Amino acid sequence: METTAALNLRKSANANSKVVLTIPRGSLLSPLQRATNGWYKVKYKSRTGWVSHKFVVTLEQAPSQKFDVHRGHNRTNRVILTYDDCPLNLKGYKSVLDYAAGRNIGLVIAPTGNCLKKFKKKYGVDIAEMARAKGQWIISHTATHPDMRALSCAAGAKELTRGGIATNVGRPPYGAINDNVRCAFKKAHMSIWTWTRTTRDMDVKSKKITISRAAAAGRGETVLMHMHWYGFSPNSIAQIRDRLGKKKVNLCRAYRGADGHGAIKKTPLNLPKSLPC
Incomplete structure (x- = not known):
């Protein structure tokens, strides 16, 4: 799952809940649960909370988007x-x-x-x-x-x-x-x-x-x-x-799994639809 805008991670599944932190656009999230109102419970780095479904795209949804051969499998904001x-x-x-x-x-x-x-x-x-x-x-x-x-x-x-x-x-x-x-x-x-x-x-x-x-x-x-x-x-x-x-532009990170943390891991043979940069 990837954020399509800067997005607040909240303590519960509603827009009035306390903000835990703000997640940058293009970040990868690990989905854990979905509420009846559509919000997702996710893990981002070491934190867990809820995000609005309006500002994320799941890997299942990604194939329906038009694929850009120039950007390829980099759908993040990193170079x-x-x-x-x-x-x-x-x-x-x-x-x-x-x-x-x-x-x-x-x-x-x-x-x-x-x-x-x-x-x-x-x-x-x-x-x-x-x-x-x-x-x-x-x-x-x-x-x-x-x-x-x-x-x-x-x-x-x-x-x-x-x-x-x-x-x-x-x-x-x-x-x-x-x-x-x-x-x-x-x-x-x-x-x-x-x-x-x-x-x-x-x-x-x-x-x-x-x-x-x-x-x-x-x-x-x-x-x-x-x-x-x-x-x-x-x-x-x-x-x-x-x-x-x-210029506050970052490079793609070495592979450490979907959440981008921990020790470096061997990359899979097949690339994901969006690299966990």
Whole structure:
């Protein structure tokens, strides 16, 4: 369940009841009970109370909403940094995962199938599983990074599913979408998640510009970068986080379960309709 506005958590199921605290818009709640007047008893962080049904959407209701492929599975007011393709080496990849987990940052990582094979062959490790163990989200980015618009529906679906990532979300290379691509994703039982903002890091080849463009993101945005360019490092992520923080914009948090508390947990293979950022 997610709040659609800043919402008061109250002691009982009515608008005149004492306010326990105010919950920010885009927060995830754990529903416990529903009253006859429609109000929900929920758990938010360590507190329990009642909220009006008029300002929340349940996960059961979410599919009826129009799905935005650009915002994808980030329906919160937090920015999520996403990284495509393949890291340069294992040491650098591990440093990013360790930094993100240590600072409670949740990333979306979209490696190609060829990348997974490369790291398994060279280092004997599954980089997708490494990321998931650190509370990070993994989505499919095809096996060989083709322009899927030129592929048949069946060939596109095969590209999505044979890359070694069994999940329900994928990103088409270049963000290129037509009817063939939509058909392929439907056949593969995946939703499409692109981005709302790209840094164009592969074109500018500049750490300074990449950081500046990522830090220009507003609430709820999905930012595209690549693992083999300058945005994928602890220092770059730290600078992006600090600059966003000055605007009172937060990054998505590492996965700690639906309530966002406790120890970091391994992310599920299938992404929820709204990440618990």
